[in-house]
Amino acid sequence: MEERGSPDGDPARSLEQGPEGLETPIQVVLRVRPMSAAELRRGEQSAVHCSGTRTLQVSPPGGGPEVAFRFGAVLDGARTQEDVFRASGVRRLGELALRGFSCTVFTFGQTGSGKTYTLTGPPPQGEGVPVPPSLAGIMQRTFAWLLDRVQHLGAPVTLHASYLEIYNEQASAAEGAQHTP
Numbered sequence: 001m002e003e004r005g006s007p008d009g010d011p012a013r014s015l016e017q018g019p020e021g022l023e024t025p026i027q028v029v030l031r032v033r034p035m036s037a038a039e040l041r042r043g044e045q046s047a048v049h050c051s052g053t054r055t056l057q058v059s060p061p062g063g064g065p066e067v068a069f070r071f072g073a074v075l076d077g078a079r080t081q082e083d084v085f086r087a088s089g090v091r092r093l094g095e096l097a098l099r100g101f102s103c104t105v106f107t108f109g110q111t112g113s114g115k116t117y118t119l120t121g122p123p124p125q126g127e128g129v130p131v132p133p134s135l136a137g138i139m140q141r142t143f144a145w146l147l148d149r150v151q152h153l154g155a156p157v158t159l160h161a162s163y164l165e166i167y168n169e170q171a172s173a174a175e176g177a178q179h180t181p
């Protein structure tokens, strides 16, 4: 197996610790979505598997040895939305944001890889059918965490939020504000 990057450190590192390398300003967290029902029906095989908490192994299309890639954290298809929130380091970014730093979280990946699901959860199953809280994505969890956190700051706070989606090179945006007493 060809290894890119250094070996996966302590495999017992818990999700709660978040991505490694706290001293670096950019963290890349990789999430592998589970295979869809349609993919399973077609008998497709996953070309990737997660080994340890930071390494992803990829089988090259033409065969040959697997290639390993290393990330701040690697989350396999069994990881829940709560696991992803805890392991992605978003709360640490929230703490930095409260101290005045500009922080960004974005998802990147090919179509259908789970970017929207990770950020916002699955689409509602019908009009007026709420998405179960357990499936809420990073955005809802971060807002809930942030609102809870600012209640305890002991000073009035105004939170401004904006949301930007770039899709097919078209940007769409939304924004709002929330004041604490």
Ligand SMILES: Nc1ncnc2c1ncn2[C@@H]1O[C@H](COP(=O)(O)OP(=O)(O)OP(=O)(O)O)[C@@H](O)[C@H]1O
Residues within 6 Å of the ligand: 032, 033, 034, 036, 077, 109, 110, 111, 112, 113, 114, 115, 116, 117, 118, 121, 122, 123
């Ligand atoms: N971790 C997951 N567990 C269960 N289902 C998932 C997961 N990630 C994605 N899915 C499902 O896979 C499908 C594709 O995911 P999603 O729409 O989030 O992809 P995307 O990367 O945002 O795609 P696009 O770029 O086309 O908008 C959706 O039906 C979504 O609900």
